Amino acid sequence: MYIEQGYKGEIGLWKYLFLPLGFIGFMIYNYVLTLNSDINMEEAMQQIIDQFGTNLVLIILLAPLVVGLFVVLGWTWFVHQQSITSLTTSRKKIDWRRIMFAFGLWGVVTILMTGLDVYLSPEKYELNFNLVKFIPLAIIAILLIPLQTSFEEYLFRAHMMQGLGIWTKTKWIPLVVTSTLFGLMHIANPEVEKLGHGILTFYIGTGFFLGILTLMDEGLELALGFHAANNLITALLVTADWTAFQTDSIYKDISEPALGWDVLIPVFVVYPILLFIFSKKYGWTNWKERLFGRVMTKEEFVAITDGESDLA
Secondary structure (H helix, E strand, O other): OOHHHHHHOOOOHHHHHHHHHHHHHHHHHHHHHHHOOOOOHHHHHHHHHHHHOHHHHHHHHHHHHHHHHHHHHHHHHHOOOOOHHHHHEOOOOOOHHHHHHHHHHHHHHHHHHHHHHHHHOHHHEEEOOOHHHHHHHHHHHHHHHHHHHHHHHHHHHHHHHHHHHHHHOEOHHHHHHHHHHHHHHHHHOHHHHHHOHHHHHHHHHHHHHHHHHHHHHOEOHHHHHHHHHHHHHHHHHEEOOOOOOOOOOOEEEOOOOOOOHHHHHHHHHHHHHHHHHHHHHHOOOOHHHHHHOEOOOHHHHHHHOOOOOOOO
8 A cells, every 4th residue: 555655644636746847847957058059968977087087076966855855755744744654655664674685686786797898809898997986986976866766756656656556546556657757857867868869768667677676565665676776776786978977987888789589578577577576575465456456535545554653
């Protein structure tokens, strides 16, 4: 009953619209600026990095999203008068073991896949490791990237999913809407400019994967761990001149990027395998109900939970 956890706050449609509309409006504005600009984003980014350095630019890129996390949590606490625990999970307390399992699993897989690609295609990479530069990167990344990814999870898979679910009384509508919007959020990324809009298949597919994780596990913990590992490990391992995060990582991808079938492998091969692993570990059943079932009314939820004291 993850979506129904939203009933533990003060319900109001405008309360669920304010933050998403503000963020989506900002993203649309940012995208329109890139469309109407004749500036090459890759060259512009390189000029900024040359002037300020990769670490400072990384902080500048991450800082608004880190602030956004505290805005979402603060909005939940003060406006919704809802606990952060009920925004995060249907369990009595946040399961940190779930977060760490997802983080560890995907972190190991990412390291192994990257190492295999470097071994099989060494011409695509150059060793970029510099300990003096890498240590500050590691500190910044470890401190800020999990907060950045948590903002995206709490906005899309928590705040928006609970709000849409309560409003529509469905589970599939918030899954489809939040996953699509999550993918489109990346439309202004330099990767999209370099590879074309086909790369959005990967971002939207990732949104669906994270949404399915959240609904099947009745909580945000697995999505939080996976997303943090994905961005953090990648930032530390590999960089390129055409990616959103350009860092003093261990390797630099110097190949000419091209959109191919490999963009579909994570979505249609890797993610289903991960869902199978998670389902076996946590005993998921009744997929149809959890993904396409009806969201209870507040009265039904109160009756089932015996009127818990923190219900509004």
